[in-house]
Amino acid sequence: MTAASVHTRRRPRINVPAGSFLLLLLVILLWWLAAQLSFVIPTPADTVGALVSNFGDADYRRHVEATAAAVLVAFLVAGLLGVLLGLALGLSKWVRIIFEPLVVGFNGVPKIVLYPVLLPIFSLSGSKIVMGVLFGLFPILINVAAGIRDMPAVYWKLARSVNANWWQVLTQIIVPAIRRPLLTGVRLAASLSAVGVVLAEFFSTRFGLGRVVLRAYGNGNYPDMMATILLLISVAFIVSLLLWRWERKTR
Amino acid sequence: MSQPGIQISDLSVEFAGGDADPVTAVSGVSQEIDAHRFVSIVGPSGCGKSTLLNVVAGLQQPTAGSIMIDGKPVTGPDRRIGLVFQEDSTLPWKTTTDNVAFGMRILGVAKRDQQRRAQEMIDLVGLQGFEQSYPAMLSGGMRQRVALARTLAQQPSVLLMDEPFAALDQQTRILLGAEVRRIWRQTKQTVLFVTHDLSEAILMSQQVWVMSYRPGRIIDVIDVDLPDDRDASVVSTPAFNELQNRIWSTLQQEAMRGFVAESTAA
Structure with missing residues (x-):
């Protein structure tokens, strides 16, 4: 093989934004085709129209706000709790021996079955937040604990040799050392908190987009249903993508 | 008049062996290093040289005995002590x-x-x-x-190095060894350098301690009378060979004892 051919092979000019844009066009085209074949599926144009008119409605905006607030609170609580429990699980051998089977087991449970139990305790607005926390908690907890266990042992020796206090060890060594698994956990928690909240809203809530989707389905108002689904998918998709890019940029 | 750098007095370290008998890693070591001197410890693997270094560093508590640095006792890690890890x-x-x-x-x-x-x-x-x-x-x-x-x-006034070149290739070891010597001649810290490489120990230091297999004792202390501005070419001189032979004759038995003990244990 000549040097020139190596050179040309090494430079496949792929334009990533253009590729993504083409993929998006393809998805819209397939959607439009599906809409022609089935009367249940509204066209992309009808769906976007329904979404725009929905946002003109104060009642709809109230549903959006209710879901957004619940997801945000659930994500923050899951993050805080997940980091604290993950630290305990990663740092203490005894905590790990006692609680690891519990964590692994409970992570495998379909948490939504607990919703009827949560309702009388946390009421309608509180229960879906708790559900979001239950969904979002585990990826952070598990990633933080695993990240700490994978830390090179010499970091601890280094910390001790310079007499670092626990706050310095936490902020100067542990958090930067586990930054990648931590960010993976944050990304997964962001999407799973939303899953927990919206899932709970499907079953029972006063305000929330899960309920809006279900009501539109019941009324046979498919453009409205599809518009809300599109909103949920787009927001979750973009948030996950941005968090993923941040994760990859992290050294 | 020389000042004390590192004083090791009657030092012993035992590890609780779990179900087995306790292991004595270091036993009754008493040695002194004058300030600004460069001393190496050689010994077979598993002889407790790293344990000895960790105790001097204050990272590990001895079972008996004490450590003084610049005339003041070591009770834990402190800023007089600098560590370079393997x-x-x-x-x-x-x-x-x-x-x-x-x-x-x-x-x-x-x-x-x-x-x-x-x-x-x-x-x-x-x-x-x-x-x-x-x-x-x-x-x-x-x-x-x-x-x-x-x-x-x-x-730090004392530099403790625990096989700092062990993970490096031969050429890098030699170059970095020369660098460490050059830096030491400039900064004049008291250095305790752990290695399992005989010629590295001779090349680097003013004195070599030979440590026995478990329980770790210092069984020989050899002064290295090579010129202060030596470089790697000194390895081909008769003086270097003589030192190497003397250390190896002591070390050989210990290495063999360690080898037998570790193979029968496994």
Whole structure:
């Protein structure tokens, strides 16, 4: 093989934004085709129209706000709790021996079955937040604990040799050392908190987009249903993508 | 008049062996190093040389005996003691400059001094031009220079090195060994250097201690009467050979004893 051919092979000019844009066009085209074949599926144009008119409605905006607030609170609580429990699980051998089977087991449970139990305790607005926390908690907890266990042992020796206090060890060594698994956990928690909240809203809530989707389905108002689904998918998709890019940029 | 650098008095370290009998890693070691001297410890693997170093560093409590540095007892890690580890201890999220400043930052050195001293140490270990590089962009030998610069920047009076070149290839070891000697002749810390490499020990130090297999005792102390400005070519001189033969004759039996003990245990 000549040097020139190596050179040309090494430079496949792929334009990533253009590729993504083409993929998006393809998805819209397939959607439009599906809409022609089935009367249940509204066209992309009808769906976007329904979404725009929905946002003109104060009642709809109230549903959006209710879901957004619940997801945000659930994500923050899951993050805080997940980091604290993950630290305990990663740092203490005894905590790990006692609680690891519990964590692994409970992570495998379909948490939504607990919703009827949560309702009388946390009421309608509180229960879906708790559900979001239950969904979002585990990826952070598990990633933080695993990240700490994978830390090179010499970091601890280094910390001790310079007499670092626990706050310095936490902020100067542990958090930067586990930054990648931590960010993976944050990304997964962001999407799973939303899953927990919206899932709970499907079953029972006063305000929330899960309920809006279900009501539109019941009324046979498919453009409205599809518009809300599109909103949920787009927001979750973009948030996950941005968090993923941040994760990859992290050294 | 020489001042005391490191004084080791009647030091013993035992490990609780779990179900088995306790293991005596270090037994009744009493040695002194005058300030500004360079001493190496050689011994078979598993002889407790790293344990001895950890105790001198204050990272581990002895079962009996005591350590004094510059005439004051060691009760735990303190800023008089600088450690260089065998493993790569650079932090991958920090640049060379930030890695070198890390110890000073933890110890609370003023920001302005941190920058100035970090640059001085980077120049000293020969990493000019790599100030903004991350460890992933540096070779193993360069990372070990970063770790050395970080330790020197803490301005310890005693430098403890635990097989610092063990993870490096032969050529890098020789070059970095010469660098450490050059730096030591400039900074004049009291150095205790652990290695399992005989010629490295002779090449680097003014005195070599030979340690026995478990329980670890110092069974021979050899003064190295080679010129202070020696370089790697000294290995072909008769004086070097004589030293190497003397140390090896002692070490050979211990290495064999260790080898037999470890093979029967496994």
